[in-house]
Amino acid sequence: MLQHVFNGLVGGSFLALVALGLAVIFGMLRVVNFAHGAIYMLGAFGALALTGEAFWAALVVVPVGLGLLGMVLERTVVNRLARLDPLYNFLLTFGLTLVLQDLVKWRYGVQSSPYPTPAGLGGSVDFGLFDFPAYRVFVLVVAAIVCFGVWFLLSRTRLGLIVRACTERPELSAALGVNVGRWVTPVFGFGVALAGLAGVLAAPMRAVHPLMGADLIIVVFAVVVIGGLGSIFGSVAAAFAIGVLQALSEAYLDSALVSQILVYVVMAAVLLWRPSGLFGREESPA
């Protein structure tokens, strides 16, 4: 029992990391970034391109590189559609997903590419009652640090205050002398970098193939909706909860159907009960 709960937390921490970037971008920019899954996939392939020995380097280089790519995308395309119906950016990022997936297919083919466990993390950690792969414990720790860091940055620092002001009341902030445009691009890039980081972390423990993000992103969207669109804390909490529920249902129920639809059933229930999600705020009148 205990080990399945722990396993669920590890799975949840990984979901949280992917959901976090999505929540940051939506929470700050009101852009539903459908390309998040493709960026996650690019993160894994980025790690692959730098090869296994350079895992630690990839952990830094790939998210930074993808973050820069995200900033370029924001400047060149996303920004132009920001004032229109959110649907336009949804379609744009969906199109980007298809382009990125096919580019990777073209370069790497459709089969999964091998990626080794990084040196030093191949062992197990003994928790007394059970032992667990060291790499997964590492992922849990990294995810926890990053999630806490982002939450702290946005809600407890002056920088976070400015960013929130810029994104929630752009006109008012501008009137108070803040250069709003300067903040939007880095925030988008930061969200994209988080997806890239999750991708790098996924490479040693998941199958690395062009559609890995497309499969995952649907679940992550559901997690973000459960947590409350735009709520950083909500997304992370929902991710952990779903991770644990999923692990327990897989371990103790005889039907795969339940674990497969679980996240969507929870989403539907939450939406009926609280339409803005567990921790979401009602849309404030602009």
Place this chain on the structure above:
Amino acid sequence: MRKIALLCGVALVAAGCGGGGPSTSGGGKLSDDKVVFGVLNDQSGVYAQLSGKNSIKAVELAIADYKAKYGDKAVAKNIVVEAADHQNKPDVANAKAAELYDRKAVDAILDVPTSSAALKVADVAKEKKKLYFNITAATMDLTGKSCNKYTFHYAYDTYMLANGTGKTVTDQGAKSWYLVYPDYLFGQDMTASFEAAVTKAGGKVVAKDPAPFPNASGDFSTYLLKAPNLNPKPDVLGTMQAGAELVALVKQYNEFKLREKGVGLAVGLMFLTDIHSLTPDALAGTTYTDAWYWNYDLRNREFADRFFQATGTRPTFAHAANYSAALQYLEAVQANGTDDADTIVKYLEGRTVEDVFLRSGKIRAEDHRVVHDAYLAKVRSSKEVKEPWDYVDVLKTIPAADAFRAPSADCKL
């Protein structure tokens, strides 16, 4: 009057205008004056690597061999390959198969991975009365309740895989099994076949778990965590996952160090391309059943070399079987001087056949199962791999007579 009709028929054939359908008058004619193969498979998705576009190359090799063998005496001088992508979707497969037969004048459809899609194509072949050689689907329904006169099941099925791997691994001492399978037709069939084979060999399935399919998160940790703690502890974990899911599961099997904890790994269905993706070390020591292996003997190797020249990779059993099916079809056309479907079916039924893929091959008349030798293989560690792609040792040959189940009573041709 009859004479005029006959003349018209001949004129039509001579003009290469096939609007009237296959003409058998004269006995030595080809419909449209040509033989057309339709390779229908997954050309961009999860099964594209194990078969896909390279299967078209394999069929082209068969055509080249046929032409080289018969030269001027070849009945089929003009042979065309049409290809279509069914995206592993049954409805797409259905539409594409009809289009191939009707609009592209295809005489025989080849390949068709994904069981549900394969069964749809069998229905189309039956309706259009055209030949269909299924290569890459595993379902036994093709030679069971969905069998029909025009459908042949060529390379393998779930019984062959389970009987080879399940029986042998149990015989080797792994008496208790834990089965994990994707929760859809293929996985359920495989699990039933494995459980039967293991039980028959004196083993026991101590637990079995359906995993979500498709598995969106690509994570199987729950089952891997559960495996060593089951009571009694299983000797071996049997996975029925395929493609990218198999890759993820094996990766995580190693991560959770199950081999060190005394839980071995047996894989239901695996292709050479899967081992290539995972690298042999991830799978070293794993036993599985292969329908054909490229470096088994010189004859296979020679084919594999030609295939390598054309594609840059070594052939999977699916590629070799596509080659074989195309070749045997052309041989049948040559022997009968016609591509009339009913004539060809009659000729093939009960026939003993032998080529690079079919060893001790026989096309059963009762259910159109093509039986042949199968192989039990074990994956090498990277230290033992002496040349690229040479990833396995063939432990033993499973004779054709034992490799497949007896004809099913469900099949009425």
